[in-house]
Amino acid sequence: MQTAIAVPIDIVLVLAAALFLIGFTGVLVRRNVIFLLMSLEIMMNACGLAFVVAGARWIEPDGQIMYMFILSLAAAEVAVGLGLVLQLERRHRHLDIDAASELEG
C-alpha cells in the first residue's frame, strides 16, 4: 500500500476555506470579466481540495471522483465563459462586467 502524509484534516479544510474566500473576494472586488472567471476557478479549486482531503481522510476514492466532476464542470464553465468574454469585448470594446448588467439579444 502506497503511503502518504498524515496532516490534520482541520488544517487542510481551513486552507480550502481560505482559498475559497480569496476567490470569493476576487469575485466581489474585481470588475474585469477575465479576473472574475479566474476567481471562480480559485473557488472551484478550493471545493475540489475539500473533496480530495475528505477522500484522503476516509481512504475512499469518492473524493477524487467528485474532484473529477468538478474538473469537467470547470472546463465547461470556462469554455462558455470565455465565449461570453469574446462577445462582450466585441459589443462594448472593454471587459467591464457592469456593461452586461442589462442583457439584450
Added chain:
Amino acid sequence: MEVVLFYIAASIALITSILVITRTTASHALIYLIVSLLAIAVIFYLLGAPFAAALEVVIYAGAIMVLFLFVVMMLNLGPSQVAQERRWLEPRMWVGPSILTLILFFEMVYILAGTPALTSGVAVSAKEVGERLFTTYLLGVELAGFLLLAALVGSYHLGRRYMRARREEIG
C-alpha cells in the same frame, strides 16, 4: 519532514491566489494562477491522491489555463501588440512566478528522491478511483459527458459569431 512540504505548498497556494486577485494585468494574474494550481497539485500528491494531482496539472494548469491565455492574447490584438510582447520579457513579469515555481520544483525533486514516508496516511490509487468511477458513478460520468457536449456546442455558437464579425472587420 513531508508535513513541512505541505505547509510550504499551502503557503504558496495562498500567496499566489492573493496575488491573482490583486494584479492589474490579466497575463500576470494568469501566471500566478498557474503557480497556485501547481501548488495545489503538490498538496494533492502529498495527501495521497496522485491521480487527482496529475489531473490538476494536465487539465487545470494545462488545458484550462491555456484556454484563458488564448483569449487574453486574442483580446490584446492591435498596434499595442509589440509593446505588449516587450513587456512580457520584463524581469518583474517572470521573476516572482519563477522563484515560487522553483520552490515547488525542488519539493517535487525531494519527494521523488525516494525518501521513505514516515506517516500513517494511505494513498488512494488511480486504479481504485477508476473502478469506482465506472461502476458506482457511471451515471455521473455520462452526465459529465452531456455537460461537456453542451459546453462545446455553446462555446462554438458564441465563438463563431465573434470570428465572423472579426473577419468582416478585417476584410
